[in-house]
Amino acid sequence: MDTAKISQCPEVTVKCFLLSMFQSAIAQQGTLAQIPLNPIGGSLFKNRQDACSTKSEFDCGVGILPAHNKLIEKGAIFPLNRSKDSARVLYVSAIALKLAKTWQQTPQTIAAELAETLEPLCYPDFAVKVAPGGMIEMELTDAGLAVWLQRLAQTNLPVSGSKILDSVVCADRLFPIQYSHARCCSLLRMAHRDRIIAIAQPDVTTAPEIWSLASPNPIPWIDEGDRLRLVHPAERRLISQLLTVLDNLYPTFEVKNREKPVNYFKLANSLSEAFQIFYSQCRIWGEVKIEQPKLAQARLGLIFATQSLLRFILENLFNALAPLEL
Template structure:
């Protein structure tokens, strides 16, 4: 799986499933148009919901549920076990990420470029440009985003110094892991299952979607996106320990939590510098 947004990944698989046959007609009613797709609300799982079947039901002269079931069946069989797919009345398609898929996505953005050679551009693969017309409105909000970024940076630097994690520090503003992070446990389930870990991941996925997918990025309030992510980080940091007993007795969990800090500082830097056009300071 290449380094991209999860929304783009799901959209690509949905698009490839639109050619399935329904009533001996191909489902091509929205060919060339954007597939309706949005991230579901926070429920400790990464879920995407599409109403594509309902949109094309009339043009295909077929019930939305039947179209949705055909698309979902094709998607389940051809997505290499990346998703759990369900159909919900009156024709919604629910696409939930498997833990292994989310772990691969986290790995892709947190491990250095030598292991992750398909990262064509750093920090994000897709080209991201700052909007020259974007007007900053709240200096305290900006400070809080900058503080969260610098806090992630200092915590990662400390963890590296204490050899809790080995980091690639060749970039003065971004830390990446020099080795793979143990995102999954022995049962191949995501190791990070605390509600505040899950909420931070949910926010990270949402912001990366908005950074990468231009259809949604054009209307994003980036100050709000940045402060929401910063608050999710603060919530995570206040309840999910890395040092102390966790470091001693659960080093893999500590490394996973540090992995979230890696991705958080990467995404916050993109919001600050690429979208808001201001400095992402390593110290405040």
């Protein structure tokens, strides 16, 4: 598997992908004791699926280092966090500080070694940088973000064997989230009718859970200068919220006993609010449709992604209806 292409990776979230890459990088540095390394490329795992599929070896959602790692205490939480800057998709890790005592090197030196190993694993999807103090920064590039958005817009999220319901939420409190979902569906049908996009099955009575986009496919996220078209603050805020929900959502299928329970209603509500702000500030029809049709399509791609995630939350976490129209 080409480790430079996140389009081929099995991970559901950006954070999960990065955790698997860190795991491979640490393995290549020889930090995992008593475990034979794969002679091909020196990686502990044959591919990303191996890195993320076995809970006993590495918990993708939370970032728990493997129990057999002799150099880090059992059950240690892998330090990897998103930056609060919604204009960037930036993850920061202090793993070099955690390893400094064991490796008997400065955090800056360890961070430089890990970054050198991580860079070819993550290129061209992430830009890897060592910040002062030994912090490792990994920023999702525009190309990588486009791939992730495309996957979210057109791929079903995995569902666990047993439904995981959040705490009971009053139906009235769910209405704004249901309204946002229905609004997404309405906008997508309108765009299909106006031939901005083409949906395979737009009819409400036959529409699948994830609407299949016939054209354009893929969505034109990237412009001619290889930059993401979506640069408006409201667009970036919605993208940031989509990734935040995903990073908090996927562990529900991997970890039954989390130290910090996730408030899924709050997350869903924040996503709904971000969508409403996006829709009120970022036009799709009118001049945008005529003069910048690819920008209109990219914004509709964001609506596809939002609809997909809101539907999943409503149906699988709240056992509630995700209405296609209101």
